[in-house]
Amino acid sequence: GEDVEQSLFLSVREGDSSVINCTYTDSSSTYLYWYKQEPGAGLQLLTYIFSNMDMKQDQRLTVLLNKKDKHLSLRIADTQTGDSAIYFCAETPFVNYGGSQGNLIFGKGTKLSVKP
Amino acid sequence: KAGVTQTPRYLIKTRGQQVTLSCSPISGHRSVSWYQQTPGQGLQFLFEYFSETQRNKGNFPGRFSGRQFSNSRSEMNVSTLELGDSALYLCASSLAGDREETQYFGPGTRLLVL
Numbered sequence: 310g311e312d313v314e315q316s317l318f319l320s321v322r323e324g325d326s327s328v329i330n331c332t333y334t335d336s337s338s339t340y341l342y343w344y345k346q347e348p349g350a351g352l353q354l355l356t357y358i359f360s361n362m363d364m365k366q367d368q369r370l371t372v373l374l375n376k377k378d379k380h381l382s383l384r385i386a387d388t389q390t391g392d393s394a395i396y397f398c399a400e401t402p403f404v405n406y407g408g409s410q411g412n413l414i415f416g417k418g419t420k421l422s423v424k425p
Numbered sequence: 426k427a428g429v430t431q432t433p434r435y436l437i438k439t440r441g442q443q444v445t446l447s448c449s450p451i452s453g454h455r456s457v458s459w460y461q462q463t464p465g466q467g468l469q470f471l472f473e474y475f476s477e478t479q480r481n482k483g484n485f486p487g488r489f490s491g492r493q494f495s496n497s498r499s500e501m502n503v504s505t506l507e508l509g510d511s512a513l514y515l516c517a518s519s520l521a522g523d524r525e526e527t528q529y530f531g532p533g534t535r536l537l538v539l
Binding site: 340344349350351352353354357359397399401412413414415416417418 | 458468469473483528531
């Protein structure tokens with residue numbers, strides 16, 4: 310079945326780069342997403358990548374996709390204390406009815422702690 | 426533009442009761458999805474509504490149901506509450522629920538079942 314896995318914790322120093330990793334199992338064409346959740350808040354979409362892409366860059370964020378290994382990573386450059394949050398990797402399988410994003414499969418989340 | 430709003434924000438119920446949660450999407454958004462977040466199971470998809478029709482459904486028992494109104498507002502209902510239903514229930518909206526659209530999440534309703 311479909312499953313998304315992430316490491317649970319990551320600690321970095323302010324100014325360093327953070328790399329959050331994710332593996333997924335669905336081999337069909339899919340979109341892959343990164344969400345951020347701050348304490349007491351809902352989820353915020355950071356970025357997404359389609360499975361026919363290898364890389365996507367958006368300001369401080371770089372997403373790398375290794376389709377062969379079904380491995381996705383999110384790199385945050387110049388990490389700030391405000392980046393401390395839980396980061397979720399998510400996918401939506403190609404077979405999803407009507408192409409809807411509604412049925413997202415999430416990883417358990419990686420808690421990023423940024424030390425000053 | 427107002428974001429996704431969910432009411433109530435916090436709720437305490439006892440086993441066997443039922444509960445109704447409400448979600449108002451961003452104006453103009455027609456797709457509304459519901460997710461359950463628990464420490465053990467993480468985020469799990471409940472269902473998605475589009476134009477008053479349920480378009481997708483997750484693997485939850487029939488005690489969990491939902492509906493969407495003509496103004497796109499959505500409600501979810503849980504009947505015969507169990508302790509394991511204690512969770513943060515998140516609602517998300519997007520224009521049409523297409524894959525590349527941004528899906529905006531509300532702050533959630535935290536339900537505690539005693």
